[in-house]
Amino acid sequence: MQLSNPHEPTDQQHRTQSENSDQQQSAQRHSKPADEIADAYADVADKLARWRKVDQLFAGRYRRSQFEDATGRVLDVACGTGRNFRYLPSSGEVVGIDISADMLVHAREELERLDLDGTVHQMDAQELGFPDDSFDTVISSFSTCTFPDPIAALHEMERVCTTGGEILLLEHRRSDAAPLAWVQDWRAESHYEKNGCRLDHEPLETVQRAGLPVGNASTAFFGLVTAIDATPR
Ligand SMILES: C[S@@+](CC[C@H](N)C(=O)[O-])C[C@H]1O[C@@H](n2cnc3c(N)ncnc32)[C@H](O)[C@@H]1O
Numbered sequence: 325m326q327l328s329n330p331h332e333p334t335d336q337q338h339r340t341q342s343e344n345s346d347q348q349q350s351a352q353r354h355s356k357p358a359d360e361i362a363d364a365y366a367d368v369a370d371k372l373a374r375w376r377k378v379d380q381l382f383a384g385r386y387r388r389s390q391f392e393d394a395t396g397r398v399l400d401v402a403c404g405t406g407r408n409f410r411y412l413p414s415s416g417e418v419v420g421i422d423i424s425a426d427m428l429v430h431a432r433e434e435l436e437r438l439d440l441d442g443t444v445h446q447m448d449a450q451e452l453g454f455p456d457d458s459f460d461t462v463i464s465s466f467s468t469c470t471f472p473d474p475i476a477a478l479h480e481m482e483r484v485c486t487t488g489g490e491i492l493l494l495e496h497r498r499s500d501a502a503p504l505a506w507v508q509d510w511r512a513e514s515h516y517e518k519n520g521c522r523l524d525h526e527p528l529e530t531v532q533r534a535g536l537p538v539g540n541a542s543t544a545f546f547g548l549v550t551a552i553d554a555t556p557r
Contacts, residue, residue, distance in 0.1 A: 355472035358448055361520040362423045365404070368519075369426035373405045373433075380410075386544065387411045387465065390494045390551045396460025401449045401481055402467035403427075406434030409442070412463075418442035419459070421449065449477040457486045465494040468530055469522045478534035482556040491536065493552040495527035500547030528552060 356364075388411045396416055400408050403420030404427045412418055418440055420431050431444045447453055449464075450473055462481045468474040481491050499505045505524075512524040527550055528541050536554040543550045 356516075356520050358423055358450070358472055361470055361472065362425075364518075364520040365422075365424040366426040369405065369424060369430060372427070373430040376405070376407065379407050383407070383549075384411070386494055386549055386551065390465075390492055391463050394461040394463055394490075394492060396489075397458070398461045398463060399454070399459040399481075399484060401452075401462060401464040401477065402470070403431050403444060404466075406431035406444070408463060408465055409434050409440055410438055412440075414438075414440060416441075420444040421447040421452065423448055450480060451476075452480045452484050454484045456483055458484045460486055460489045461492060462489070463492045463494075466496055468493070468495055468527050469525050470520050474530050475534045478531060478536060482534075482536060485556045487556060489556060491554040491556065493527065493531070493550075493554070495550050495552065496523075496548055497527055497543070497550045498524045498547075500543070504546055504548065 387408055391408055391411045392413065394412055394416070398412055398416055398418045400406075400412075400418060400420040403409075403422050404424075406420060409418060409420070409431070418435075419442060420428070420435075421444065422428050422431065423446065425446050428444045428446055435442045435444065445453070449467070449471055462485045464481065468477065471477040478491075485491055498508055508523045512522065515521060515523045528538070531538055531552055531554055535557065537557060538552060538554050540553040541550060
C-alpha cells in the first residue's frame with residue numbers, strides 16, 4: 325500500500341464547537357435514518373455473503389495489511405458478513421456489531437467457519453452498548469460511508485477503546501484519479517438513495533472532524549481505498 329502524508333493532530337481539532345455542530349447537522353440532513361440503512365443491507369446480505377471469495381481477491385490484501393496486527397480484545401464495528409474476521413490474529417477475542425440482523429447471520433457463520441473465539445451483536449454504531457475502555461483495538465471497514473452520523477460513531481469507537489489502544493479503519497474514498505472521481509460524483513446521489521453508501525466521502529476529513537488523533541494514513545488503488553490508524557484522545 326502506497327504511503328501518503330502522515331497526519332499529526334491538526335488545526336481541525338481546534339475548530340469551535342459551533343463549527344463542528346454545523347457540520348454534523350449538515351451530515352445528518354443528507355443521511356437516511358439507521359433503520360432504512362438496515363433495510364438496504366437486509367436486501368443484499370445473502371448476495372454479499374456469496375461474493376466472499378471476490379472480496380478476498382480484491383480487498384483481502386488491504387484487510388490483511390490493516391488488521392493483521394490488531395491486538396487483544398477486538399471490536400469490529402459494522403462487521404457486516406464478517407469479512408475482516410479471517411485477517412485478525414486467531415489468538416484474540418473478536419466481537420462484531422452491525423445494525424443488520426441479516427448481515428450478522430453470515431458473520432456468525434464466518435466465526436464458526438474460522439473457529440474463532442468471538443460473538444456478534446445487533447447494535448447501532450452510534451450508540452454502542454459497551455462500557456468505556458472495553459476493547460484494546462477497534463476496527464471498522466467500509467462503514468463510515470453508511471453511518472447516518474459518522475462522527476457520533478467515531479466518538480463511540482473512541483469511548484469503548486482503551487487509552488493506549490488503536491482505532492484502525494479501512495475505507496473507500498473519492499479517487500485521486502479524475503475519471504474515477506467523476507464517475508463517483510456522477511453516481512453519488514443515486515448510489516446513496518439505493519444503497520445508503522456515500523461514494524464521494526472523504527473518511528480522513530471525517531476522522532479529523534471527529535477530533536481523533538491520526539498516526540498514519542495511506543491510500544491505494546487509485547486513491548479509492550484508504551487505511552487510517554487513529555488513537556483515542
Ligand atoms: C459496506 S458494508 C461493510 C461491511 C463490512 N465491514 C465489510 O467490510 O465487508 C456496511 C455495513 O455497515 C452496517 N451499518 C450501517 N449503518 C450502521 C449503524 N448505524 N450501526 C451499525 N452498523 C451499521 C451495514 O449494515 C453494513 O453491514
